[in-house]
Amino acid sequence: MRRSSGLVLMAGLFWLTAFSRYDSGVRTNRNGRLVDTIAADHDTVFVSMVKGPGVGEYHFKPDSVLVKRGDVVRFTNESNTIHNVQFFQVPEGADVGGYKRGPFLTAKGETYAIVIGKGFVPGTYIIVCAPHVSMYMSGRIIVQE
Numbered sequence: 039m040r041r042s043s044g045l046v047l048m049a050g051l052f053w054l055t056a057f058s059r060y061d062s063g064v065r066t067n068r069n070g071r072l073v074d075t076i077a078a079d080h081d082t083v084f085v086s087m088v089k090g091p092g093v094g095e096y097h098f099k100p101d102s103v104l105v106k107r108g109d110v111v112r113f114t115n116e117s118n119t120i121h122n123v124q125f126f127q128v129p130e131g132a133d134v135g136g137y138k139r140g141p142f143l144t145a146k147g148e149t150y151a152i153v154i155g156k157g158f159v160p161g162t163y164i165i166v167c168a169p170h171v172s173m174y175m176s177g178r179i180i181v182q183e
């Protein structure tokens with residue numbers, strides 16, 4: 039009994055150490071869904087999902103980001119409401135795959151990341167937050183040549 043709980047503790051410590059030292063990018067949202075799996079060797083561009091400027095308004099901050107292939111765009115819910123990221127318009131020939139409609143981030147601090155892989159042909163991608171599309175919560179990811 040004592041021995042097996044020791045093993046569990048060791049495994050837990052190993053897990054904590056591994057995940058705190060090396061950002062594997064593995065994240066789950068409150069529903070336990072895997073939202074991304076990312077290697078550590080990417081440049082990351084951060085985008086917040088924030089409240090304002092008006093009452094009941096929400097937006098992406100910054101609302102436009104410039105990236106290159108291989109970068110990661112990481113979105114963080116910075117407000118106490120639900121947000122997501124989905125693609126509204128993509129350049130000709132683009133294939134955003136499973137990123138087409140991102141999961142809902144239901145709590146403050148939850149993150150979601152998009153790896154700008156080879157399906158992201160250069161050009162401008164329009165993203166929206168589905169729950170707040172009527173408030174024009176939208177942004178642009180511009181993939182460089």
Ligand SMILES: [Cu+2]
Nearest residue numbers: 096121167170
């Ligand atoms: Cu939103």
